[in-house]
Amino acid sequence: xxxxxxxxxxxxxxxxxxxxxxxxxxxxxxxxxxxxxxxxxxxxxxxxxxxxxxxxxxxxxxxxxxxxxxxxxxxxxxxxxxxxxxxxxxxxxxxxxxxxxxxxxxxxxxxxxxxxxxxxxxxxxxxxxxxxxxxxxxxxxxxxxxxxxxxxxxxxxxxxxxxxxxxxxxxxxxxxxxxxxxxxxxxxxxxxxxxxxxxxxxxxxxxxxxxxxxxxxxxxxxxxxxxxxxxxxxxxxxxxxxxxxxxxxxxxxxxxxxxxxxxxxxxxxxxxxxxxxxxxxxxxxxxxxxxxxxxxxxxxxxxxxxxxxxxxxxxxxxxxxxxxxxxxxxxxxxxxxxxxxxxxxxxxxxxxxxxxxxxxxxxxxxxxxxxxxxxxxxxxxxxxxxxxxxxxxxxxxxxxxxxxxxxxxxxxxxxxxxxxxxxxxxxxxxxxxxxxxxxxxxxxxxxxxxxxxxxxxxxxxxxxxxxxxxxxxxxxxxxxxxxxxxxxxxxxxxxxxxxxxxxxxxxxxxxxxxxxxxxxxxxxxxxxxxxxxxxxxxxxxxxxxxxxxxxxxxxxxxxxxxxxxxxxxxxxxxxxxxxxxxxxx
Numbered sequence: 001x002x003x004x005x006x007x008x009x010x011x012x013x014x015x016x017x018x019x020x021x022x023x024x025x026x027x028x029x030x031x032x033x034x035x036x037x038x039x040x041x042x043x044x045x046x047x048x049x050x051x052x053x054x055x056x057x058x059x060x061x062x063x064x065x066x067x068x069x070x071x072x073x074x075x076x077x078x079x080x081x082x083x084x085x086x087x088x089x090x091x092x093x094x095x096x097x098x099x100x101x102x103x104x105x106x107x108x109x110x111x112x113x114x115x116x117x118x119x120x121x122x123x124x125x126x127x128x129x130x131x132x133x134x135x136x137x138x139x140x141x142x143x144x145x146x147x148x149x150x151x152x153x154x155x156x157x158x159x160x161x162x163x164x165x166x167x168x169x170x171x172x173x174x175x176x177x178x179x180x181x182x183x184x185x186x187x188x189x190x191x192x193x194x195x196x197x198x199x200x201x202x203x204x205x206x207x208x209x210x211x212x213x214x215x216x217x218x219x220x221x222x223x224x225x226x227x228x229x230x231x232x233x234x235x236x237x238x239x240x241x242x243x244x245x246x247x248x249x250x251x252x253x254x255x256x257x258x259x260x261x262x263x264x265x266x267x268x269x270x271x272x273x274x275x276x277x278x279x280x281x282x283x284x285x286x287x288x289x290x291x292x293x294x295x296x297x298x299x300x301x302x303x304x305x306x307x308x309x310x311x312x313x314x315x316x317x318x319x320x321x322x323x324x325x326x327x328x329x330x331x332x333x334x335x336x337x338x339x340x341x342x343x344x345x346x347x348x349x350x351x352x353x354x355x356x357x358x359x360x361x362x363x364x365x366x367x368x369x370x371x372x373x374x375x376x377x378x379x380x381x382x383x384x385x386x387x388x389x390x391x392x393x394x395x396x397x398x399x400x401x402x403x404x405x406x407x408x409x410x411x412x413x414x415x416x417x418x419x420x421x422x423x424x425x426x427x428x429x430x431x432x433x434x435x436x437x438x439x440x441x442x443x444x445x446x447x448x449x450x451x452x453x454x455x456x457x458x459x460x461x462x463x464x465x466x467x468x469x470x471x472x473x474x475x476x477x478x479x480x481x482x483x484x485x486x487x488x489x490x491x492x493x494x495x496x497x498x499x500x501x502x503x504x505x506x507x508x509x510x511x512x513x514x515x516x517x518x519x520x521x522x523x524x525x526x527x528x529x530x531x532x533x534x535x536x537x538x539x540x541x542x543x544x545x546x547x548x549x550x551x552x553x554x555x556x557x558x559x560x561x562x563x564x565x566x567x568x569x570x571x572x573x574x575x576x577x578x579x580x581x582x583x584x585x
Contacts, residue, residue, distance in 0.1 A: 002040045002121065035222045044123060053104050055123035056097055064230045067098045073237035075343075076281045077106050077194060080331075082151045083240065084186050085158045087196035088175045088264050092165025092218075093225035095198050095233055096158070100127060102235060103156055106284065111150050112158040129157065144185070151189040159185075161257065165221060167214075168207040178261045180253035183246070192240040192279070195260060197267035199234035203227060236267040239278035246276060280343040282330050283323065288364040290320035295359055302433030302575045304426060308367060309359040310433045315351045322346060325355060325369050332413035336451040338551045345411075349388045352378065353408075356430045360418075367418045367426055372434065373408035375445070392447055392543045393477040393555050402476070402557065406443035407434070412524075424527055432571030435560065442560050447553035449545070450522045458519045459552055460485035463542045465510045466525060466554065469503070472538045476557070479543035483552045499534055528556055536562025 005028055032038070047058050060066075077085075087099060096112055103110045114128035129147050150157050161178035186193050202224045210217025246256055263275045295311050298321075302310040313321055326344030333339040354374065358367040371388075378386040384395055389408055409431065414423035435441055450459055463485040514521055528537050540555040563572075 002035065002037050002044075031219065034219055036226055039226070040121070040222075044121065047123065051123040052126045053100075053108065056100055056104070056127065059097055060094070060101055063094060063225070063228060065094050065098065065228055066232045067102060067235055068232060069102060069235040069237070073235060074102070074106070075284060076237040076239055077103055078156070078192070078240060078281055079106050079284045080154070082154045082189060082191040083156045083194055084151065084182060084189075084191045085156060085194045085196055086161055086182050086260065086264070087158070087198050088166060088261075089160040089162055089164070090166045090173055090198055090200040091202060091224065091228065091233070092221045094228050094231070095200055096160065098233060099158055099196065099198065099235070103158065107156055109154070110156040110158065111147075113147070113160065144181070147185055148189055151185065151191050157185075157191075161261070164218065165202070167210050167217070173201045173207075174265070175261060178257040180257045183253050183256055183260075186243045186246070190243050192242050193246070193260070194240050194281075195238040195264045195267060197234075197236040197238075197264050199236070199268055200231075234268075238263065238267050239274075240281050241276045241278045245278070249276070279341050282334070283327050283343050285327065286320045286324040291324055291366065292364060294319060294321045295357065301437060302429070304358070304429045305574075306422075307361070308426065308429075309361055310430050311357045311359060312372075312434065313355040313357050315353075315355070321357070321366075322350065322355075324366055325357070326350075328366060328369070328415045329411060329413050332415055333548070335416060337453045338449055338451060338548050340548065349373070352382075352386070353388075356434060358426050358430055365417065366415065368414035368423070368430075369412070370409055370427060370430055371411040373410075375403045375406045375408055378408075379403065389445065389447060389477075389555065391480075392545060392553055393479055393541060396474070396476050396478070398474060399476040402443050403445065405441065406445045407438075407441055409444055409446035424523065428527075428531075428567075428571045429574075433575050436572050436575040444556075444558040444560065446556060447543070447545075448522075448524050448528065448556050449548070449551045449553045450525070452549050452551050454519055454522075455517065458514065458517045459483070461510075461513055461517065462522065462525065463552070463554070465506075466529070466539045467542070469506055470529060470535075470537055470539045472540050472557070477540045477555050479541045479555075481544040481546065483542040483544050485542070503529070503534060525554070528558060531564065531567050532558060532562045533564055535559075 043059075043062060047055060050058055077083075085099070085103065087095075089095060096114075100110060100112050110127070111129050112127055114124070114130055129150060147157060147159075159182050160175075161180075161182045162175035163179055164176065166173050166175045182193070185191065206217055206220050206224050209220060246260075249256070251259065259275050266273045266275065294316075295309075295313065298314070299312040300309060301312050304310065315322060323344060323346075326346035329345035330339050330342065333345065339345065350371065354372045356370040356372055358369070359365075360367050373387060375387060379400075384390045387403070387408055388410055395403075412427055414426060418426070431444070450462060454462075463483060467485075511521065531537065536559045538557045538559075540557055543553050543555070545551055545553050
């Protein structure tokens with residue numbers, strides 16, 4: 001409940017001593033009317049069965065208060081993972097609740113920085129991270145910990161950097177100077193910043209009183225809220241700005257905050273201007289009902305041991321499945337700094353490549369996907385340039401007999417929710433299901449990338465190790481933009497390891513060098529090598545891909561007849577029983 005007397009006692013250090021004085025009683029009476037204490041408490045009592053977002057909806061409905069936002073602007077709000085949303089604050093009340101409503105329509109894990117005055121409304125407590133703009137004894141620093149915790153828990157946090165309502169200025173209704181705390185939060189948590197412009201204004205009386213005595217204007221805010229019944233505001237949402245884009249500008253915090261404030265007001269203009277280097281927001285999830293319908297119309301080629309479905313899907317225009325694959329690809333690759341930076345990751349090769357999709361029927365989620373290029377058909381229809389690998393590596397003619405009996409694998413991902421111990425198992429089961437039904441395939445070929453997050457000495461060490469032990473001297477393919485590294489690093493007395501024992505001895509030394517650099521060995525590199533007997537997996541070269549954040553791709557050639565027996569049984573032969581069950585179903 002709202003208690004004006006309690007607020008006064010909290011604000012004035014000696015309120016108890018003067019509580020009986022006529023002046024304090026008069027002030028209390030006036031404030032109770034200005035703050036609509038009776039009406040607010042009556043509303044809270046009537047809606048005591050609601051809390052959080054439901055209560056917020058009830059407040060906006062009570063005031064018949066609405067907002068305008070285009071579908072393009074709405075799509076710029078990330079639907080998951082940490083994000084800091086900063087905005088101007090023209091109303092000081094319902095604009096914050098309306099922005100909370102907008103974000104909650106996209107994701108429910110949203111918090112908003114609230115003043116002590118708003119924090120008195122108990123049913124909204126679960127949505128607030130408290131910052132007191134009234135108390136003289138509380139600072140922003142007191143709340144930093146809980147805000148950081150919310151962001152590191154991958155939540156969305158709404159913050160008004162001015163810390164108070166906008167006032168009249170020579171340029172119109174404008175925020176005052178922005179506090180730089182939002183930049184500190186973004187830097188510490190590596191959270192992207194989404195700027196939002198809110199179009200709206202308070203009454204002339206409010207601005208007049210504020211110009212005479214600022215605290216009086218602040219006390220008028222609740223009264224302004226009650227004057228907004230039937231009102232509407234406008235939202236303009238900017239593209240997410242990565243923290244790295246801000247850091248790269250080498251601005252002081254004060255200058256960066258001033259520029260971000262300017263960016264917000266640019267959003268409100270017809271001719272918008274990007275003052276920072278943003279990225280496209282990843283599209284919001286596609287409706288699962290549509291995805292499921294398309295998958296059920298495609299080819300079910302197997303199941304994993306824990307019942308996940310494996311589909312072979314062919315591209316179709318306006319496909320819900322392809323949009324979701326593009327979304328999940330971009331989401332997964334952004335985690336390791338290998339993304340396109342687009343709203344979804346779809347390219348021209350997707351149209352004629354096939355897509356191996358792992359589907360969780362219980363959760364109605366795409367777990368992950370592998371793109372498969374049936375090389376012999378692509379070579380016949382489109383020539384060498386039809387293969388994605390050809391855009392990264394120049395083929396030696398002696399590679400062609402391999403390609404004619406190969407499938408090209410690439411663009412593999414496991415979406416973040418399913419990443420863990422079983423993620424690679426899922427991918428191999430998927431590939432194994434395809435290989436079981438296509439025994440004519442003798443080779444797997446394709447690029448395998450290493451993250452640009454790895455320091456360059458580590459990248460060179462990785463390239464050196466896998467070239468030294470598993471390279472191919474025939475120069476089957478040459479990188480178009482070669483990744484240069486030293487090939488004389490010693491990992492033991494071995495070159496082209498002959499058996500498992502030699503590999504393990506060399507790997508121990510390699511891992512020691514990687515540990516000294518403080519990095520982990522790329523999992524897929526290790527898994528491809530350990531899938532096969534020595535010599536069964538070859539590294540043909542390393543190329544820099546400028547289209548994917550300059551990540552380094554290794555071109556790998558796997559001999560299927562060299563896959564270890566246990567792995568062959570687990571990932572390929574195990575599908576014999578599954579296929580029989582599918583045919584008999």
